[in-house]
Amino acid sequence: MLTEYLRYLGLMLGGGAVNLAVYSLLAWIFPQGPLWLMLYVAAGTLVAMTVNYLSMTRLLYRQRTETEPYRHCNFHAHCGMNIYRTWLHPLSRCR
Incomplete structure (x- = not known):
């Protein structure tokens, strides 16, 4: 149970790092108005949600095959x- 929790925590921290990286990259490259920053947060969140979902389904809770x-x-x-x-x-x- 502890190992599953630690794997979950590590994968979700990876998603959080992706969120911060996407936001930072967009804020660094493009304009920094209030509306733009809000859109960068949304873009980072969507990318991180996708990364978290894929990491949970592919790595943490993957389905075992019959073999x-x-x-x-x-x-x-x-x-x-x-x-x-x-x-x-x-x-x-x-x-």
Whole structure:
């Protein structure tokens, strides 16, 4: 649980760094009026939200394929089915 939290925190801090970098880059290159700065904040936020979403779906909470082994689980001795999968899907049966 702690390692998952630390991975989450690291990935979200990366998104925050992207937000700051995009805002800073836009404010450095383009005009700095109040309306423009607000638009730069919005642009940085949208880019950072995209980075955070992709990092969470691709790195933190990625879906395991059927051929990928499950970690920290038990298997039925006679069929190899994951008991957690059986518990989550009560209609699934050993074949």
